[in-house]
Amino acid sequence: MIGRREGLAEMRLLAIEDEPELGVLLRTALERGGFAVDLAANLAEARDFLAVVGYDAAILDRALPDGDGIALLREIRRSDTSLPILILTARDGPEDRVLGLDSGADDYLVKPFHMPELVARLRALLRRPNAALGITLTLGNLALDTVGRHIRINAQDVSFTPRETSMLEILLRQQGSVVVREIMEQRLYSLDRELGSNALEVLVHRLRRRLQEAGATPVIHTIRGVGYLMAEPA
Incomplete structure (x- = not known):
């Protein structure tokens, strides 16, 4: 297993x-x-x-x-x-x-x-000790409550779709490191769901735009041929 x-x-x-x-x-x-x-x-x-x-x-x-x-x-x-x-x-x-x-x-x-x-x-x-679910993930002016699924940017509540929130959580848990595309797809989509060839790119584009519109400081970087990385600007 x-x-x-x-x-x-x-x-x-x-x-x-x-x-x-x-x-x-x-x-x-x-x-x-x-x-x-x-x-x-x-x-x-x-x-x-x-x-x-x-x-x-x-x-x-x-x-x-x-x-x-x-x-x-x-x-x-x-x-x-x-x-x-x-x-x-x-x-x-x-x-x-x-x-x-x-x-x-x-x-x-x-x-x-x-x-x-x-x-x-x-x-x-x-949420039990050593289990998988954290409480609050933060980066820059962005905070995600992983239990209540609430997102705050500049201390203001912002509404995201469930899948956008899940992608954001993946990136925040691996902040500063590259999340391989295949792993992200595996975490976001169940095995028996057909996935369009550009579904992940569309979701990344939408999340990136939503973050920018809300004034979030963290940036989602595309690492061509590998995956995605979220970090604060240098």
């Missing part, structure tokens, strides 16, 4: 859920919350994803077509003790909760549930 990438965001989640409608709702809510989401419909797909992607957290259903999610949870814990895992299931008996938590889950949420609570629980898991 590939390790999680330190210092990079947007947060990358794996959601393992076999109900198609719920899966779509999960992805939509989580992407609005600033996460990139890969959706697996069964244990086999989940294992394939985990073999090639380093995730920051996972949401795991139990009743899956090819087995109980607890089996996958135990597999993950044998090789990765730190990956935050939240069980999302209709099994609400006390013995089910105990089994899930004792098997290595960090949290347990019962269906039906409220999407804002799910997002809040994930953010709480990611």
Whole structure:
């Protein structure tokens, strides 16, 4: 299992859920919350994803077509003790909760549930010591609250789209260093989303323009053939 990438965001989640409608709702809510989401419909797909992607957290259903999610949870814990895992299931008996938590889950949420609570629980898991989610990132006159997803420039609130905010977070976490294009694409777009050849360039151009219009001092530099770098002017 590939390790999680330190210092990079947007947060990358794996959601393992076999109900198609719920899966779509999960992805939509989580992407609005600033996460990139890969959706697996069964244990086999989940294992394939985990073999090639380093995730920051996972949401795991139990009743899956090819087995109980607890089996996958135990597999993950044998090789990765730190990956935050939240069980999302209709099994609400006390013995089910105990089994899930004792098997290595960090949290347990019962269906039906409220999407804002799910997002809040994930953010709480990611704010734990040594987890992936920081609090506030700053550079020059720019500040990003990674929990509330609020951006301030010259101490004034500025509105950005979720994807613009996520790209800004990636750049701020790596400020002064180049973020390789392939890594940025991986963090911003899930594996099963088709990505236009110039989608990343369009997003960078839009974010750069928005920052300039708002009076931000940090500058996004394009390192041709490599990626992007955010820094204060020399």
